Each structure stands twice: as C-alpha cells, then as structure tokens.
Amino acid sequence: MISVPYAATFTGVKIKIPDQPNLRYAMVQAIDYPQISTDFYGKPCLNTTGSYYAFSYLTLVYNSVEIIHNLPIMELKCTNASTTTGLITNRNINGMLSFNGQKIDWTKSYFTVPASLAPGVDSVYVLGVWYF
Amino acid sequence: MISGNKTVRRFEFLEIVVAAGSTSAQQFFFPDYPQLRGAKAQYLTAYNAQILPVTPSNIPTISASDLDNGFLVLVINDKEDIKIPLNSLINHGTGYGVNSTNYQNINGYLPLNDLIVHWSKSYIKFTGVISGSQFTIALGLFWQPLD
Numbered sequence: 001m002i003s004v005p006y007a008a009t010f011t012g013v014k015i016k017i018p019d020q021p022n023l024r025y026a027m028v029q030a031i032d033y034p035q036i037s038t039d040f041y042g043k044p045c046l047n048t049t050g051s052y053y054a055f056s057y058l059t060l061v062y063n064s065v066e067i068i069h070n071l072p073i074m075e076l077k078c079t080n081a082s083t084t085t086g087l088i089t090n091r092n093i094n095g096m097l098s099f100n101g102q103k104i105d106w107t108k109s110y111f112t113v114p115a116s117l118a119p120g121v122d123s124v125y126v127l128g129v130w131y132f
Numbered sequence: 133m134i135s136g137n138k139t140v141r142r143f144e145f146l147e148i149v150v151a152a153g154s155t156s157a158q159q160f161f162f163p164d165y166p167q168l169r170g171a172k173a174q175y176l177t178a179y180n181a182q183i184l185p186v187t188p189s190n191i192p193t194i195s196a197s198d199l200d201n202g203f204l205v206l207v208i209n210d211k212e213d214i215k216i217p218l219n220s221l222i223n224h225g226t227g228y229g230v231n232s233t234n235y236q237n238i239n240g241y242l243p244l245n246d247l248i249v250h251w252s253k254s255y256i257k258f259t260g261v262i263s264g265s266q267f268t269i270a271l272g273l274f275w276q277p278l279d
Contacts, residue, residue: 057145057188070145070188072179074224075272094223094240098139114190 003039003124004111006046015111015125026131027101033076034128044123052117053077056125061108070112076127096130141276144168147187148256148269150194156201156258160269162251168275173249175241175274178204178221184270191268201260202269206244207253216242218256221271241274248278 004017037048046052053073060068078096111125144167148160180199186192194202202218221242256269 054183054185067141068143071143072145072184072272074179074183075177100139100141102141112188114186114188 030130172246173244
C-alpha cells in the first residue's frame, strides 16, 4: 500500500505522489483503493468518505506518457456496498483494475481534484498496488 | 480477485459539456481528442452525478435522470454502428453518499474489442427533457494505441 499525503491546509488541485522506493521499476499488476479509515501508520484516510473519493481522479505516468489520465478513483473501489443509509460505499463490479506489468513512474503521477477537498486534518490517499 | 482479461493500457476521461439552456433537440458531439485518433477502443463506461458529482473540469456531472434519457452513438468507419442507452454503461450500483440506486450493468464495462471509433463524429442525444443548467456528460474509455 502507498500513502499519498493530503495536507489539511492544501488548496491546490494537483496532489503529487511521492517517491515509492519499493515501487521503482516495479511491474504493476493491479491497483485498488482499499476501504480503510486510517493507513498503516494511523493517518486518517480519504478512502472512506464519499465527498473525498468521489471528487478525486488519478493520473499515472509510464515511459513519460500519461497512460492513465483522470481515472475516477471510483474505478478502483472494489469493496461491496453497505445497505445502511449514510454508510454506502460504492463498488466497481469489474473488480480490481489490472495492468500489463507497466513500470509506473510514481514521482510523475498524481491525483487531481476539481477543487480543494479541505479534509480538516492532515490525511492521505491510500492505494493498494499489486506488483512483481 | 484481479479481473482477468481486463488489463489496462490507457485510460482517458471523456467529457462533453452541455451548455445551459440546451434542449433534447440537439446532438452533443465529442470534442476532438488527438490522442484517440486511430486508437483502439477497448472498454467504455459512463458516470452520473451519483458516482462523480463534478468532473475534473469542476463542472457538474450529468444527473441520473438526464442520463437515463441519453443515447450514445458511436461512429465506426463512417457508419453509426453502435447506438446504446447511456445507462447501459453504468458500472457503479449506488451513489457515494446516499442510499440511491443506479441502473448497473452486471456485464461490466462495454467491450469495444479494439474498434477504431471516430470520436469527433460520435455524439449523444436525449429523448426527454434535460436539465436547463450546464452539465457534463462523462465517460471513461480504456484504449490502446494503434501499434
């Protein structure tokens, strides 16, 4: 899993993904957006609140080309929906998004939001990356 | 767990902006996407405001009710070969924050089997009254270059 920081005071619309040493030159098999409220280090996630993930888009760069451009984060959510009002989490029925082993340049990749999310506290996006 | 043969090479978020005051008498054409000229289309999906409230351009996404009145026409080899209801392209069952329900196609993404779509000739039309305010028709296209 990778955590991408989103500062509480950030007002921009482009959130760059920091260097991921374990993923340099890694061949990506699949990516998903886990249904978690805190990341591995206890940081609040933007993963469970619809007003964050429904407004976020992902761009991935491979060989200096934006091969994935403005992919709605919704396409990466695979967790089944709850039936309780207010706890609905969307689910893409197509399952995890599979890749052909592309070596993503994470430092050039980024999230985009139409307007600042204003999460109130320092938060993170978390992506689940399957690779070899 | 990993969706077998639906591997991704490229993805593009397609937007058609419908101006305020537009009516269903009009056809709404895709803008030119230079990177998609001659590209092979693999899979197509659509979004409404319950899934994505606004697009990256910060324009409201089409409402579920307007989308249900919409039809997509894809032009391949100068023929209108594909005409399909927009809500057949929805892959997300519910809205993100409310207990709303979308028509969800259980077959998943629409497979286009590497068709070369002439996007600037393709369009969307509506058969009922549409919202009078500005909105965006939003589609997601998985594609690969013509190698």
